[in-house]
Amino acid sequence: MSAPFYEFGLIGDNAGLMVALVLGVGFGFFLERGGLGNALKLSAQFYLTDLTVLKVMFSAIVTAMLGLFWLSKIGLVDLSRVYLLPTFVLPQLLGGAVFGLGFVMGGLCPGTSCVSASSGRIDGLALLGGMLFGILVFNEAFPLFSGFYYSTDIGQVTIPQVLGVSYGVMVFVVVLAALASFHLAERLEMRARRSAGSAV
């Protein structure tokens, strides 16, 4: 079969929503099983004592990237039909900074706050409530900053297009960076465990 199924009309709106539901439930389940519903575990990322988030996210990126690259090469995925979000440089830089600040302060990101809330954690519920309130405020206040929101639009671009390198080089560099960061993360965690052991 060739993907994206929805784009080729092989599945309709309802089936697409069902697939999204199944994938979402699966994603949440594995995040929870990986311990990513726990704000303490996520916060430990920023103290370099537990780098599970980095390893999980980088693993997901590498898996998806290699999967898409090779499935496209053998003709099972049409990458030209995969939607790319347009890039708005300054608004997205600011959004990233706000996201990071919220992550550090709350110990959870949007996805993991849903996971945390669904597993009954109070902090997760509080963050989920805050997120919904933020969405409401954002939408109500949108006319005030819509000019900035749509500024510095460079369209649907990819990093290889911007840097002028091939997709293969990009895949190689990202995988190399991921493997190096996994190795570094293991060493940092080992050092943190040792120092925690000696402190006791």
Added chain:
Amino acid sequence: MSDATGANRVLAGAAGALALLALVAGDPYRSATTSDSGISQALGIEIDDTHRVSAIQLAEWVRGRRPGLRVLDLRTPSQYEEFNLPKAELTDLSQLGTAEFDSTATLVVYADDAETAQRGWLILRALGYPNVYYMKDGIGEWLGDIMNPTISPDASEGERAAFEKLAELSRYFGGLPRIEAMSKDQSTDEVLRRTMRRSCAF
């Protein structure tokens, strides 16, 4: 070495090997055009000329009121508004998978290009409709063969007799058969403009 560490190393090795191969594999976007043939192979359905319908054949089906004939235009709404084939229904290619037709219907898909028409054909065949056809050259073929058929002044008697049948079909749809050598460099747009000036949009 624990089992988990061993598995991690195997996965890391596999990722590294795939990444190394990616360096020399080329642009993944260039392979994208094979996706339709990928679907075709997976479903065991072959696209070939036996599923192609010519503009002349379609015109005869329309004039003969072939039972269950549905003509699906896969172009944009503005292109459809500008000119469409008789009986044609504007159909969004992305919605084709959810559209419902009678299983005995004869479905004909067309667009501006063969690729889109074949993609529509493939989706309908994958959904199990047995009588599906595509027009390879789409609207251009209709404009050339039905709306503006021409015959060379030095054509043989046999060719003239065949042309007379075609001319009759052409006139039925408001076409203008002519005895002249049609310029080869006329674009579909030029033919369309000329046809539109004759006010024979359906």
